[in-house]
Amino acid sequence: MSTQNVNFENKEGQKVPSVTFPMRVNDDWVKRDTQEIFAGKTVVVFSLPGAFTPTCSSSHLPRYNELASKFAENGVDEIICVSVNDTFVMNAWAADQDAENISFIPDGNGDFTDGMGLLVAKNEIGFGKRSRRYSMLVKDGVIEKMFIEPDLPGDPFEVSDADTMLAYINPEAVQTTKVSLFTKPGCPHCARAKDLLIKQGLAYEELTLGDEISISAMRAITNADTVPQIFIDGKHIGGADELAKYFA
Incomplete structure (x- = not known):
């Protein structure tokens, strides 16, 4: 060889x-x-x-x-x-x-x-x-x-x-959309949101609470206490249910 x-x-x-x-x-x-x-x-x-x-x-x-x-x-x-x-x-x-x-x-x-x-x-x-x-x-x-x-x-x-x-x-x-989402480990709604994004062929930046960012920082950015919180091209979509409606 x-x-x-x-x-x-x-x-x-x-x-x-x-x-x-x-x-x-x-x-x-x-x-x-x-x-x-x-x-x-x-x-x-x-x-x-x-x-x-x-x-x-x-x-x-x-x-x-x-x-x-x-x-x-x-x-x-x-x-x-x-x-x-x-x-x-x-x-x-x-x-x-x-x-x-x-x-x-x-x-x-x-x-x-x-x-x-x-x-x-x-x-x-x-x-x-x-x-x-x-x-x-x-x-x-x-x-x-x-x-x-x-x-x-x-x-x-x-x-x-x-x-x-x-x-x-x-x-x-080719994807031009920019996607970011706040998640936490073991969150089933976060997993559902990521699955929805993957099925759309969308790559995303994942920000994990307790690892990369604090919940207070997320609250300041999203005005929300729950995860996931998704942003697409700078627009705040919300959680997994809102993401499903967005794609529908």
Whole structure:
């Protein structure tokens, strides 16, 4: 296997590598191959250095999951997350992230990533060979567009994000709305409000009482004592019931 670190080849216009992925599903071994995944479909792929790693868990994966309905509305049949991890790690990460809109593909041997020319050596942090962070749009097995992160120190995350991909597919679908909400841990109405926002494909800034902000500060801003309290583009919407009416 190659372990290039610079000058990655952009494979737009080429077919994806032909690879079979062994996977563990419901305590059984199954296989998915690239023919089944890509043939006759429009698929978004994003690949990252590793499951459970900070940027992957906090930003890269969650945003693709949030925007899944927007991608579907714009002709995407499936969103695939690929990582050079074994299937047990990928399954545990999927459960931890509750990312039901994403298909997790374990490239445990690195065959797919190597075929893409994006297998890199991360020995300095004990990872061995992993994937360069990138995303691509694949139509009927042919790569239409690739966004490959630059070769910079650390773990750059500048172009392979969900919003950049969605903007390529349909610029008018990208979120321009700014959403903030006050919440507190264990609040079922807060969970309902966040679910409503996710179903609308809206990212949000969450301000947690007792962690990031005090209830007195929230009261001064919202003139309310209960959570959640939601703001959209600076307008105070109110709680979960008011948010549901707003979207209706």
